[in-house]
Amino acid sequence: MNTQQPTRRQLSLDDYVSGVLAGDRATVARAITLVESRKPAHRALAQDMLVRLLPHAGAAHRVGITGVPGVGKSTFIEALGTHLTGRGHKVAVLAVDPTSGRTGGSILGDKTRMTALGQDPAAFIRPSPSAGTLGGVARATRESMVVVEAAGHDVVLVETVGVGQSEVTVAEMVDLFLVLMLPGAGDELQGIKKGILEIADLLVVNKADGDNRDRAMQAMREYKTALHIMQPADPHWTARVLACSALAKTGIEEVWGSVEEHRRVLEAARDGGTDAFQAKRAGQQVRWMWAMVRDRLMAALEGSEAVRSETGALEAAVAAGETTPALAAERLLKAFGIGG
Numbered sequence: 100m101n102t103q104q105p106t107r108r109q110l111s112l113d114d115y116v117s118g119v120l121a122g123d124r125a126t127v128a129r130a131i132t133l134v135e136s137r138k139p140a141h142r143a144l145a146q147d148m149l150v151r152l153l154p155h156a157g158a159a160h161r162v163g164i165t166g167v168p169g170v171g172k173s174t175f176i177e178a179l180g181t182h183l184t185g186r187g188h189k190v191a192v193l194a195v196d197p198t199s200g201r202t203g204g205s206i207l208g209d210k211t212r213m214t215a216l217g218q219d220p221a222a223f224i225r226p227s228p229s230a231g232t233l234g235g236v237a238r239a240t241r242e243s244m245v246v247v248e249a250a251g252h253d254v255v256l257v258e259t260v261g262v263g264q265s266e267v268t269v270a271e272m273v274d275l276f277l278v279l280m281l282p283g284a285g286d287e288l289q290g291i292k293k294g295i296l297e298i299a300d301l302l303v304v305n306k307a308d309g310d311n312r313d314r315a316m317q318a319m320r321e322y323k324t325a326l327h328i329m330q331p332a333d334p335h336w337t338a339r340v341l342a343c344s345a346l347a348k349t350g351i352e353e354v355w356g357s358v359e360e361h362r363r364v365l366e367a368a369r370d371g372g373t374d375a376f377q378a379k380r381a382g383q384q385v386r387w388m389w390a391m392v393r394d395r396l397m398a399a400l401e402g403s404e405a406v407r408s409e410t411g412a413l414e415a416a417v418a419a420g421e422t423t424p425a426l427a428a429e430r431l432l433k434a435f436g437i438g439g
Contacts, residue, residue: 115148120155122251127223134242135228137235149245156248157380162358163269165259165295166279171305175279175345176256177213182351184221188254191223191247192216195240195269196260197233223247227260234394237268241387244272270298271383274376275361276332277301277354280322282314296325298332301339301357308344315342335368335375336361405434 110118110129118126134145166172180190192213216222225243227236244255259269270276278299296302302322307315322340331337339357343350365376373381400406413427432438 112144112147112151115144116151119148119152119246119250124223127246127250128225130246131225131239131243134246135239145242149242152245152249156245159244159248159253159255160358160362161244161255161257161273161275163257163259163266163273163276164279165266165269165276166305167281170279170281171345172258172260172279173213175303175305175343176258177216178343178345178348178351179355180213180216180222180256181219182348182355183254184216184219189221189223189252190216190219190254190256191225191244191250191252192256192258193225193240193243193247194227194258194260195233195236195265196227197236197265223250223252233265233268234390237265237272238391238394241272266295267298270332271386274365274379275300275358277303277358280304280318282306282311282318296329296338299326299338300332300336300361301341301354302326303350303354304340304342305345307342307350308347318342333365333375333379335370336364400431400435403435405436406431409434 110126115126115130115133119130130148133141133148136142136145164172164176166175176192180192183190213224217224225247228239240257244257247255255273257269257273259265266276276298278295278301280302282304304315304318304322319340319342326338326340341350341353341357343354345351362376365379366374368375370378409431413422413430416422417424417427429438
């Protein structure tokens with residue numbers, strides 16, 4: 100008896116492109132797996148595919164979502180996602196999680212809890228790659244955005260479930276960055292990273308229901324005061340503070356209304372020779388190009404046999420104070436072929 104599983108047919112470039120443009124879920128999933136792959140042959144095929152899909156992408160609302168543990172992110176994403184699919188939108192949910200491998204708190208675990216959205220034919224949920232650096236996961240997420248947009252998803256929700264730099268990374272790939280907060284702002288304002296408030300376009304106090312309602316209103320006032328004294332993330336937009344209950348599905352429509360208004364405001368504003376919305380996206384693309392250059396250069400440097408042969412001795416010499424970091428860096432770069 101043959102117990103071997105049948106191998107899946109290899110897809111050609113045309114298969115990927117036509118399947119994605121037709122919105123075929125299986126092909127979309129395989130296309131995202133392709134862009135996540137680190138194999139050189141897969142990377143080359145993925146780039147050819149993305150070039151052909153790019154003209155069909157770009158029209159979607161791109162919203163980044165972050166929040167402290169316990170804020171109810173998965174409940175909020177499901178409430179927002181089902182609200183949007185109920186209004187005729189197609190929603191894709193992607194995650195940036197450089198620490199995944201553990202699924203606690205990540206969308207990989209939340210997918211099983213977002214049962215309504217997970218079963219909605221107008222929604223597509225994709226966890227981040229199971230391991231890797233922030234740069235690698237971010238690249239895969241950016242390229243996955245092109246795939247899901249070309250497949251017809253007009254709202255892309257990008258969740259950051261890592262910590263620190265991942266919030267900044269997500270803010271750099273979306274149109275609007277939304278930070279979910281808990282009621283009871285007093286103590287939380289002490290601990291929240293100032294940098295998160297600086298990049299927020301929208302603060303939403305979740306769990307504003309029942310006994311929490313008054314605390315949520317107080318939190319809103321405190322966050323508004325905190326934002327008032329900070330430099331806005333965007334010169335054309337003053338960050339909003341709203342309240343909602345994802346569990347009771349109240350305030351969700353107001354949240355989405357602010358997302359739409361943010362886009363209208365930026366599209367109406369001028370930034371150089373174009374509208375501020377397109378200027379923001381263009382700037383993100385250029386910065387992403389240079390980020391890719393830096394990542395590839397670092398990977399090549401670290402993979403160089405000539406560099407590795409010098410590294411141990413130079414690190415020891417720097418640690419012992421026998422040479423300066425600058426001279427050691429010059430030696431490593433010279434080994435790599437850069438410099439005189």
